[in-house]
Amino acid sequence: MGGKRYSNLAGYTFLFPAIIAIVAFILTPIAYAFFLMFFQVDMLSGERTFVGLGNFTEIFSDPKFWAAFENTFKYVIVVVPIQTTIAMVLAALLNSKVKFNRAFLTIMFIPTLTSSSAMTLIFMWLFNNNGLVVNLIDSLFGVKMQFLTNPDLALTVIMAMNIFSTVPHFMIVFLAGLQDIPQNLYEAAAIDGANKVKQFFNVTVPQLMPISFYVITMGLIGCFQIFDQAFIISDGTGGPQNSTLTFTLYIYQLAFTSNDMGRATALAFILGLIIFAVTAIVNKTLKADEVNG
Amino acid sequence: MRKIAVSFTIFMLVIFLAACGSSGEGGGASESGEDSITLAVWGSSPAESEALEETVTSFEEAKGIDVQIEVIQDNFQDALTARFAADNAPDVFYLESYVAPSFIESGVLADISGDINNQEDFYQPQIDAFKDDEGNLFAVPKDYSTLAMYVNEDMLNEAGYSVEDVPNEWDELLQFSEELQSNLDDGQASMIFDSTMARHLSGLLASGLDPVTEDNQADFTSSNEANEYLQSIVDGQDAGYLKNPKIDLGIDSAGAAFGTNQAAIMIEGNWVISALNQNYSDVSYEVLSAPTINGEEQSISFNVGYAISKDTANKDASVEFVNYMTGEGLQQWSEISGTLPPRESVAEEMNLTENENIAPHVNAAEYATVWSSGVNLPTIATSFDNYFSAALNGDMTVEEAMQAAEDEANAEIERQQ
Numbered sequence: 001m002g003g004k005r006y007s008n009l010a011g012y013t014f015l016f017p018a019i020i021a022i023v024a025f026i027l028t029p030i031a032y033a034f035f036l037m038f039f040q041v042d043m044l045s046g047e048r049t050f051v052g053l054g055n056f057t058e059i060f061s062d063p064k065f066w067a068a069f070e071n072t073f074k075y076v077i078v079v080v081p082i083q084t085t086i087a088m089v090l091a092a093l094l095n096s097k098v099k100f101n102r103a104f105l106t107i108m109f110i111p112t113l114t115s116s117s118a119m120t121l122i123f124m125w126l127f128n129n130n131g132l133v134v135n136l137i138d139s140l141f142g143v144k145m146q147f148l149t150n151p152d153l154a155l156t157v158i159m160a161m162n163i164f165s166t167v168p169h170f171m172i173v174f175l176a177g178l179q180d181i182p183q184n185l186y187e188a189a190a191i192d193g194a195n196k197v198k199q200f201f202n203v204t205v206p207q208l209m210p211i212s213f214y215v216i217t218m219g220l221i222g223c224f225q226i227f228d229q230a231f232i233i234s235d236g237t238g239g240p241q242n243s244t245l246t247f248t249l250y251i252y253q254l255a256f257t258s259n260d261m262g263r264a265t266a267l268a269f270i271l272g273l274i275i276f277a278v279t280a281i282v283n284k285t286l287k288a289d290e291v292n293g
Numbered sequence: 294m295r296k297i298a299v300s301f302t303i304f305m306l307v308i309f310l311a312a313c314g315s316s317g318e319g320g321g322a323s324e325s326g327e328d329s330i331t332l333a334v335w336g337s338s339p340a341e342s343e344a345l346e347e348t349v350t351s352f353e354e355a356k357g358i359d360v361q362i363e364v365i366q367d368n369f370q371d372a373l374t375a376r377f378a379a380d381n382a383p384d385v386f387y388l389e390s391y392v393a394p395s396f397i398e399s400g401v402l403a404d405i406s407g408d409i410n411n412q413e414d415f416y417q418p419q420i421d422a423f424k425d426d427e428g429n430l431f432a433v434p435k436d437y438s439t440l441a442m443y444v445n446e447d448m449l450n451e452a453g454y455s456v457e458d459v460p461n462e463w464d465e466l467l468q469f470s471e472e473l474q475s476n477l478d479d480g481q482a483s484m485i486f487d488s489t490m491a492r493h494l495s496g497l498l499a500s501g502l503d504p505v506t507e508d509n510q511a512d513f514t515s516s517n518e519a520n521e522y523l524q525s526i527v528d529g530q531d532a533g534y535l536k537n538p539k540i541d542l543g544i545d546s547a548g549a550a551f552g553t554n555q556a557a558i559m560i561e562g563n564w565v566i567s568a569l570n571q572n573y574s575d576v577s578y579e580v581l582s583a584p585t586i587n588g589e590e591q592s593i594s595f596n597v598g599y600a601i602s603k604d605t606a607n608k609d610a611s612v613e614f615v616n617y618m619t620g621e622g623l624q625q626w627s628e629i630s631g632t633l634p635p636r637e638s639v640a641e642e643m644n645l646t647e648n649e650n651i652a653p654h655v656n657a658a659e660y661a662t663v664w665s666s667g668v669n670l671p672t673i674a675t676s677f678d679n680y681f682s683a684a685l686n687g688d689m690t691v692e693e694a695m696q697a698a699e700d701e702a703n704a705e706i707e708r709q710q
Contacts, residue, residue, distance in 0.1 A: 043378045044399035058708045064701070128543040130480065148540050149686040237675055240682040256371045257671050258709055259395060261378070 037266035043259055055266035065267070067242040068250040071155060075162075075246065076223040076278075083163045083170060084215050088208065090167065091174035092200055105175075112168040120232040123161045124148065148233065151243030158229045158244060166222065170215045177211035178204065213286045217279055224275050227252070247271045329359040330610050333376070333383035335369035340567060344630030348622045356617065358610045377401055380604075384611045388432045388600040390422035390665035391491075396600065397423075398668050402431040403601040408612045409433050410620055411636075419596050419635045422663040433619045436632035437596035438562035439657035440492070442584060443569075446577045448557040452476035456579050459558065463496075463522075463586045466558075467529055473557060474534035482536035484558040485547050486526060488685055490677040492560070495591035495662040496522050504673060505666040511673040511702035513695035522586065523691045527684050552576050560584075562595065563654040567631050580650045582657065594661035596635065633658070669706050676702035 012019075037055055039048040059065050090108070094101045111119065126133050127147040137145050147153045181204065189199045205212075227248040230238065238245030238253065247267065255264035334345060342364075349360045363383060365372045370392055376382050377399075388396060396402055406429045412420060415434060423432035444456050452473055460466050466484075473483040486492075490504070497504055502519035506512045513519070529535030536542055538550040548565035550556040552573025559565075560583055569576060583592040599615045601608065618626065619635070624642060627634040633654060634640050646652045680698035683689040689697065 042399050043374050044396060044401045046378060046380070047399075062704070062708065064705075124539075125543060128539065129541045130543040146540075146686060149682060151683070151686075151688065235678075237678050239679040240686060241688065242679060253675070256374060257675055258705065259374070259399075260709055263708075 033265040033268060036262055037269050039262045041261035043255065043261045048262075051262065055263045056270075058263060059267055059270065064238075064242060064245060064250060068238075068245045068247050071243065071245055072224060072226070072247045075155065075159060075226060076220060079159050079162055079223050080216060080219045083167050083219055084212065086163065087167045087170035087215065088174050088205070088212070091171045091178055092204055094171070095175060095178045105172075108171065109168045111165045114165065116165065116228045117232055119161060119165050120229050123157060124233060127157050149240055151239075151241045154233065154240060154244050158226070158233060161229055162223070162226065166219070170219065173215055174208060174211055177208050181207045209286065213283070216282055216286070220278055220282065221275055224271065224278075328357060328607075328610060329361065330384040330605075330607050330614055331361045331363060332614070333363045333365055333369075333373060333386040335387060336364050336366040338567065338630075341630040341632070344626050344628075344632075347629055348618060348626040351625060352614060352617045352622055355621075356613055358613065360614060377602075382602040382604065384605040384607055385599055385601055385614055387435075388423070388598050390434075390596045390598070390663050391670065393423050393432060393598070393600075393665060394668045394670070397425050397431050401603050403603045403605065403608060403611075404429050404431060405433070405601060405612060405615070406430040408616070410616055414636045414638050416635055416637060416658045418594065418661065418663050419658065422596060422665045423598050423600075432598035432600035433615055434596045434598045434635035435619055435623075436627065436630070437594050437635055437658065438564055438633065439594045439654045439661045440560050440562055440583050440592045441653040441657060442581045443551060443559045443561055443565065444579050444581060445551060445554065445557045446579060448477070448481065448554055449473070452557075456581075459581065461582065461584055462588075463584045464525065466584045467525055467534070470529065470534040470558065471532060474532075477557065480542070480555065482538075482542060482550070482556045483534045484529070484536070485538045485542070485550055485556040486529070486535045486560070487547065488526075488537060488678070488681055490674040490681070491595075491664055492593060493523075493526075494664060494666070495593050496586050498662055499586040499589040499591045501587075504677070505670060509667045509669045510706060511669070511676065511699045513677065513699040514692070518587065520691050520695065523681065523684065523695070527691060530685055531687075549573075551578070563633060563651065566650060580653050582653045590657075590660045592657035592661040594658065594663045596663060669702075669709075672705050672709070673702045676705070 036048075038050060038052060040051050040054070041048050094105055098104065114122075125131055128134065129144075129146055129148070134145055134147065137143055145153065147157050185203050185207070186199055189203050194202060225248050226246050230244045230246045230249045231252070234240075234244045234249075236249070236253070238249050248271070251264050251267050251271070254260050254267060332349070336342075345362065349362060352358070353360060369387070370389070373382075373386060382401070388402075409430060412430070416437075419434045419437050420430070423434065424430050442459075444459050446456055449455060449458070453476060454473065458469065460469050470483040477483055494504065497516075497519050500516055500518040500522045502512065502516035504511060504513055526535060530537070536556070538544045538547045538556065542550050542555055544550040544553070544555065546565075546568075547556070547559045547561050548568045549572075551559045551561075551565070552569055554576065569578065582590070585591065599618060601611045601615065605611050623634050623636055624639050626632070627639060627643065633645070633651070634643065635658075640646070640655055640658075645655045676698040680689070680694040680701070683697070684691045684694035
């Protein structure tokens with residue numbers, strides 16, 4: 001009995017520094033945010049007035065919220081499948097016996113190492129009206145595309161940028177997963193007459209399911225929280241015409257431009273719920289834990 | 294095993310307590326000093342950083358008060374708001390006139406109406422921006438910047454014009470730009486513009502539109518002249534003689550576009566002068582007053598002041614510091630930093646109007662519209678910027694865009710009530 005208590009104590013002692021950090025920097029802010037979302041808060045003076053669910057009714061009647069909702073969902077629906085697919089295909093290619101695959105790996109990993117703000121500036125340089133991409137399209141097709149000021153295209157630039165910069169990281173994750181797949185599965189498939197493409201779809205993809213689940217979940221969370229690219233490309237306004245306004249950018253605007261911390265925390269709570277729900281749905285549909293059983 | 298666990302637990306506790314103890318002492322030390330104040334500033338140019346350090350050193354020597362400078366590198370306003378929210382505000386800090394009304398309304402600034410020396414010496418619009426409706430003063434300007442028109446002499450000469458040909462009236466200026474554009478190379482802009490409301494408030498006012506009404510609502514629709522003014526910018530952009538440096542030319546700033554001979558005319562603040570002199574020293578330019586709009590002289594003035602936090606433990610020392618920095622030390626600060634002094638006497642002392650490049654900026658101090666207009670200006674300006682870009686890219690007419698901006702801003706203001 002006593003021995004068990006002591007080893008528990010030892011365990012908690014080892015956890016102690018981490019617990020302090022988690023309580024101070026994660027749990028307390030969450031609890032405080034939960035409290036604040038029922039108030040109208042003036043951040044500067046710290047004055048609070050209780051408004052009940054008023055913040056939520058205001059958010060749902062706000063066209064900017066729905067614009068952010070639409071943009072963020074569009075973003076997630078486009079980016080997550082594409083980045084997962086590209087990452088998986090690239091990993092499979094690198095895992096086959098290509099020459100210089102280490103060199104390719106190193107080069108392809110560079111976008112992930114670049115900070116997202118530097119990446120955004122590079123993309124703005126490529127996509128501005130006098131930039132490389134625009135001039136290239138102009139000289140090839142004679143069309144002047146305006147990527148940064150056209151609301152239909154501004155979000156696309158951010159999507160492309162995010163895919164470009166997150167694919168390498170997920171590719172590495174897939175690559176690690178690929179190396180765990182037993183070679184005899186491929187041999188058996190080859191004996192049964194499956195070619196490389198069939199092997200990929202019938203052995204690689206199912207075997208990678210737990211990894212895919214991880215990649216999709218992290219991708220979803222990352223995409224729902226997209227902030228820096230949208231902030232830099234629009235100078236924090238979410239323009240043109242709210243086309244780059246994402247959830248997190250709107251939370252930021254509410255907190256710091258409108259000085260309305262209550263509404264900002266309420267929106268953060270809604271975003272948390274959405275991410276939670278979507279992840280739960282993905283978990284149910286992919287049944288990640290049942291593969292390899 | 295048991296011994297190890299127990300001794301480890303004790304070891305961790307000791308470390309934890311030691312850490313708490315020492316941080317407590319550290320916190321105490323910085324607050325206890327009667328003659329020590331904290332000053333929060335944003336990171337700025339090397340000249341301004343040097344000027345600040347030297348002027349603060351002079352103050353410390355003169356008054357025996359210790360000043361700790363805290364440089365907040367990015368998003369100063371947000372960081373400062375967070376410091377207030379955390380009850381950890383600096384004693385003295387930079388305050389932009391743009392956000393001053395919301396700081397004043399929140400009641401977090403010390404009222405210094407009776408503490409500041411010689412207030413009538415300031416350019417009145419500059420100091421008025423830091424007063425509330427009753428005329429109480431909450432911050433003191435340390436410098437300001439106004440917009441003026443920069444003309445690239447080499448580009449004009451090459452195109453067969455001279456500086457004298459540049460009109461000083463908005464509509465004529467646009468006509469001139471159009472004419473000039475046809476004599477420039479591809480990739481050169483005859484005039485560059487900025488589409489944010491911060492650059493157009495005075496133009497809108499000169500067109501009979503005050504975008505912020507008396508009861509702090511947005512109004513972008515009550516003046517046809519204002520729409521015509523905005524339309525002239527849209528037309529200029531469509532015809533290609535007005536270009537946005539970032540979007541159309543792919544250059545970070547207007548100053549860089551001008552300095553690399555890619556723009557012949559720009560309307561910018563005096564902050565570009567140091568960059569033009571240091572980084573683009575071979576560009577020859579002249580500075581003229583910003584063009585008149587509908588016959589009215591106009592320019593925008595961006596000013597920054599020192600404010601004192603209401604909860605400061607060292608109000609006397611803080612007031613003394615602000616008085617020094619905007620009084621005795623003002624000339625030292627202005628000379629080293631190259632910023633414009635908000636006191637008329639200091640401007641005269643420095644002979645600023647004799648410098649051809651600076652005179653148009655200094656003269657504008659009298660008539661320029663200060664970029665500040667009530668607590669809702671940030672919300673109203675965000676809506677304007679968001680929708681004026683829709684007019685610029687052709688998705689909406691100017692009327693539609695301004696109606697949408699007004700509706701969005703007023704709905705947001707309503708929600709904030």
